Amino acid sequence: MLRALLGRWLATGELPSAPDESQASLLVEAASEQGLAGLLRQAIGQQSVRWPDAARRALRRADHEAFALGVRQLETANRIQHLLGARGLRCLPLKGAALAERLYDSVAHRPMADVDLLVLDDWPQAVTLLQEAGFAEHEQADHARAFLDPASGTVVELHQAVVSCARLFPLDLDAAWRRCRPGAGLVKRVPSSEDLLVQLALHASFQHGLALRLVQFLDVRRLLEREPPELASLAQVAVGSRAQAAVALALEAAHALVGAPIGPDLRELVTAWLPGGLRRYCTSRLLSDPTALLVPADPPIGRIRWELAAGRRMALIRETLRSGQSGFSRPAALGTIRRALDLARRWGRPTLRAFMPRPEG
Amino acid sequence: MESIRPRARTDRLVTRDLGDELLVYDLERHKAYCLNHVAMQVFRLCDGETTIPDLAHRIGDVLGVPVDERAVRLGLMRLEKARLLDGPVEPILHTSRREMLSTLGRAAVVALPVVTAITVPTSAQAASGCLPFGSPCTGSMQCCPGLSCNASIGNPGLKTCN
Numbered sequence: 430m431l432r433a434l435l436g437r438w439l440a441t442g443e444l445p446s447a448p449d450e451s452q453a454s455l456l457v458e459a460a461s462e463q464g465l466a467g468l469l470r471q472a473i474g475q476q477s478v479r480w481p482d483a484a485r486r487a488l489r490r491a492d493h494e495a496f497a498l499g500v501r502q503l504e505t506a507n508r509i510q511h512l513l514g515a516r517g518l519r520c521l522p523l524k525g526a527a528l529a530e531r532l533y534d535s536v537a538h539r540p541m542a543d544v545d546l547l548v549l550d551d552w553p554q555a556v557t558l559l560q561e562a563g564f565a566e567h568e569q570a571d572h573a574r575a576f577l578d579p580a581s582g583t584v585v586e587l588h589q590a591v592v593s594c595a596r597l598f599p600l601d602l603d604a605a606w607r608r609c610r611p612g613a614g615l616v617k618r619v620p621s622s623e624d625l626l627v628q629l630a631l632h633a634s635f636q637h638g639l640a641l642r643l644v645q646f647l648d649v650r651r652l653l654e655r656e657p658p659e660l661a662s663l664a665q666v667a668v669g670s671r672a673q674a675a676v677a678l679a680l681e682a683a684h685a686l687v688g689a690p691i692g693p694d695l696r697e698l699v700t701a702w703l704p705g706g707l708r709r710y711c712t713s714r715l716l717s718d719p720t721a722l723l724v725p726a727d728p729p730i731g732r733i734r735w736e737l738a739a740g741r742r743m744a745l746i747r748e749t750l751r752s753g754q755s756g757f758s759r760p761a762a763l764g765t766i767r768r769a770l771d772l773a774r775r776w777g778r779p780t781l782r783a784f785m786p787r788p789e790g
Numbered sequence: 791m792e793s794i795r796p797r798a799r800t801d802r803l804v805t806r807d808l809g810d811e812l813l814v815y816d817l818e819r820h821k822a823y824c825l826n827h828v829a830m831q832v833f834r835l836c837d838g839e840t841t842i843p844d845l846a847h848r849i850g851d852v853l854g855v856p857v858d859e860r861a862v863r864l865g866l867m868r869l870e871k872a873r874l875l876d877g878p879v880e881p882i883l884h885t886s887r888r889e890m891l892s893t894l895g896r897a898a899v900v901a902l903p904v905v906t907a908i909t910v911p912t913s914a915q916a917a918s919g920c921l922p923f924g925s926p927c928t929g930s931m932q933c934c935p936g937l938s939c940n941a942s943i944g945n946p947g948l949k950t951c952n
Binding site for chain 1: 804806813815817820822824908909910911
C-alpha cells in the first residue's frame with residue numbers, strides 16, 4: 430500500500446498525504462526503504478505541503494546522511510578510476526555511480542548501498558592493484574568482488590561483468606569505452622545513455638528478477654527523460670549483447686511502476702523484443718500489482734532468467750552451474766552439485782510459484 | 791582585530807546548497823557538516839579580503855537582521871574547528887553560544903551560526919532497502935534478491951550476503 434502510494438507519487442507527481450504522525454512515519458520508512466527519502470523531502474519543500482515535524486526531521490536527517498555517504502562513495506569511485514587508469518586499466522561506473530550525478534539534482538537523491546565499477550581490461554591486475562592500495566577484500570561472486578576502502582570505509586564492488594552468467598550477454602567493452610563520456614562531477618568517465626540503459630536493464634531483469642527499489646526504476650525513467658538513448662544505437666548495443674528481452678522487460682517494469690515514458694518508436698522495439706513468455710508474465714504480474722515486485726519481494730528469478738534465455742537455455746544452465754573449477758573432475762562435479770542445491774534452496778519456491786497459473790480474481 | 795580577513799576553504803570540498811542550509815563534504819578528511827543559514831553566510835563571505843566588522847554588516851544585509859561581530863567570530867571559530875577555513879584565523883576572540891546568549895539576549899539566537907557534523911553511515915545498510923553482495927548480515931531476509939546470508943568465503947566466522 431505504502432509502496433503503491435510512493436509509486437503513484439513518482440508516476441503522477443501527486444504527493445501522498447500524511448494526515449497524522451504515524452502515517453507520515455510509515456511513509457518516511459517506506460520512502461527510505463525504496464531510496465526515496467531525499468526526493469520526498471525535496472518534493473514536500475517544493476509543494477509546500479504540510480507534513481508533521483517529526484517526519485520532516487527524519488527526512489532531513491536521511492537526506493543529509495545520503496548526501497555525505499553519496500559523496501564519500503563517488504570519491505572512492507574517482508580514486509579507483511585514477512588508480513587503475515594510471516596503470517592503463519580502464520573502468521566505468523555501473524548503476525548508481527554512473528547516474529547519481531547526471532540524472533539527479535543531488536547525490537542525496539540517489540542513495541547507493543555500494544559503489545559498482547566495471548573493469549574493462551586486465552581483471553586480475555585490477556584486483557591486485559586494489560589490494561596493494563590497501564582495499565580489503567571481503568567477498569566474491571561469479572562476476573564481482575567486494576572490497577572495503579581503507580580511507581573511507583566505502584564498500585566497492587569491482588565487476589568483471591555486469592551480471593553473473595556473463596557469457597549470455599556478451600558486451601562489447603571496447604565499444605562501450607569508445608561511447609563513454611566525461612562525467613559531470615566526481616566520477617570522471619560515465620557510460621553512454623545506450624550502454625547505461627542496457628546495463629540497468631540486465632541488472633534489473635536478469636540479476637534481480639525486477640526485485641529492486643523504486644528509485645532504481647526511477648533511474649530508467651530519468652534516463653529516458655533527461656538523456657534519452659538514441660534508438661538505433663540502443664538497438665545496436667542491445668542486439669549485440671543479446672539483451673533485448675532484458676531491456677524490454679525493464680522498460681515495461683519502469684513504465685508500470687514509475688511511469689517511465691515509452692514513446693511510439695521505443696514501444697515498437699519493446700514489443701518486438703519481449704518474448705511470449707515474458708509478455709504473459711508482464712500481463713499477469715506487472716500490470717496487476719507491480720509494487721509486489723519491489724524489495725523486499727522474493728522474486729521468481731529462475732522463471733525470469735529462463736524466459737530471458739529463450740533460445741539458449743542450455744547455455745543458461747551451463748553458466749548458472751559453473752562452479753569455478755575447470756574441466757571434468759571430482760571437485761568440479763561436487764562444486765556443481767553444491768551450487769545446484771544452493772540455487773534450488775534460494776530460488777526454488779518463488780520460481781515454481783511463478784510458473785503456476787494464478788487463481789482467477 | 792580589524793585586520794583579520796578570513797578565507798573559506800574551496801579546495802577539496804563538495805557543497806550542496808539547500809537554500810536555508812549548506813551541506814559541506816570535506817574530501818580530505820571524509821567529514822561532512824551542515825551549516826545553518828548564518829554559518830552559511832559567514833562561510834560564503836569569507837573571501838580573504840573582508841574584515842570581521844564588514845562581514846557582520848554584509849551578513850546582516852543578507853539576512854535582514856543586525857548581526858553582531860561576536861556572532862561572526864563564533865561562526866569563524868566553528869568553521870575553523872571544522873577545518874573549513876584556509877589557514878588559522880587567530881586571534882579570533884573566543885566566545886561561546888552561552889556567552890552570546892547572556893550578553894545579547896535570547897533574540898540573538900536567530901542570528902547565531904551553527905555548524906553541525908553529519909554522521910556518515912559507514913555500512914551498506916545506510917542506503918536502506920536490501921543488503922547487497924558482501925554486506926555483513928544476520929538473516930537472508932536482509933539480503934537483496936538472489937543473495938542469502940551465509941558464512942563469508944574469506945572469513946567463515948562472519949556471515950555476509952552472498
